[in-house]
Amino acid sequence: GESVGLHLPTLSVQEGDNSIINCAYSNSASDYFIWYKQESGKGPQFIIDIRSNMDKRQGQRVTVLLNKTVKHLSLQIAATQPGDSAVYFCAENTGGTYKYIFGTGTRLKVLA
Amino acid sequence: KAGVTQTPRYLIKTRGQQVTLSCSPISGHRSVSWYQQTPGQGLQFLFEYFSETQRNKGNFPGRFSGRQFSNSRSEMNVSTLELGDSALYLCASSPRPGNHNEQFFGPGTRLTVL
Numbered sequence: 001g002e003s004v005g006l007h008l009p010t011l012s013v014q015e016g017d018n019s020i021i022n023c024a025y026s027n028s029a030s031d032y033f034i035w036y037k038q039e040s041g042k043g044p045q046f047i048i049d050i051r052s053n054m055d056k057r058q059g060q061r062v063t064v065l066l067n068k069t070v071k072h073l074s075l076q077i078a079a080t081q082p083g084d085s086a087v088y089f090c091a092e093n094t095g096g097t098y099k100y101i102f103g104t105g106t107r108l109k110v111l112a
Numbered sequence: 113k114a115g116v117t118q119t120p121r122y123l124i125k126t127r128g129q130q131v132t133l134s135c136s137p138i139s140g141h142r143s144v145s146w147y148q149q150t151p152g153q154g155l156q157f158l159f160e161y162f163s164e165t166q167r168n169k170g171n172f173p174g175r176f177s178g179r180q181f182s183n184s185r186s187e188m189n190v191s192t193l194e195l196g197d198s199a200l201y202l203c204a205s206s207p208r209p210g211n212h213n214e215q216f217f218g219p220g221t222r223l224t225v226l
């Protein structure tokens with residue numbers, strides 16, 4: 001499949017370990033955030049979202065943390081599996097249904 | 113249930129030409145959005161259609177246009193292609209507009225402009 005980003009920052013994690021992927025967002029007024037997963041040759045897939053009135057939200061094996069003070073978002077993946085290998089990127093809503101800024105992402109490589 | 117399908121998957125064009133990309137949404141989804149994805153810019157919103165009407169438009173020149181048919185299938189057209197239009201064009205469908213947690217993306221059309 002095609003590569004979306006050939007020069008993305010890469011995080012290599014041993015299978016079974018936890019992964020932490022970070023994202024710095026730009027607009028202090030952003031009130032809604034999304035994490036996406038994009039596997040090679042596929043479109044992005046919604047993973048988890050969080051609103052600005054929350055600091056933490058948990059899903060299945062994933063946790064998103066929001067630090068509004070430093071405009072930082074992180075995605076934690078527990079017990080990383082080979083199927084988690086993908087590019088992960090965040091999106092912030094800057095106001096309005098379609099006013100999103102999408103990050104370019106981090107490539108996660110899971111080592112067997 | 114079949115996912116979002118996009119055709120063609122790969123396309124090579126030369127500068128000045130025009131191109132039409134097609135998207136078939138998930139059955140029952142009436143909202144279709146289009147995005148451009150490049151390594152340097154990430155994902156950028158192009159436009160969104162619902163019930164054959166363009167509801168929202170991103171910050172792209174008028175060379176980029178689209179339409180939606182009564183069966184919710186959508187096409188986007190880029191006229192007078194430029195080298196910078198080389199990108200992965202993604203289509204996403206959802207039951208209703210603006211529902212990002214119910215939005216599903218297709219695999220994209222990789223457009224290369226020479």
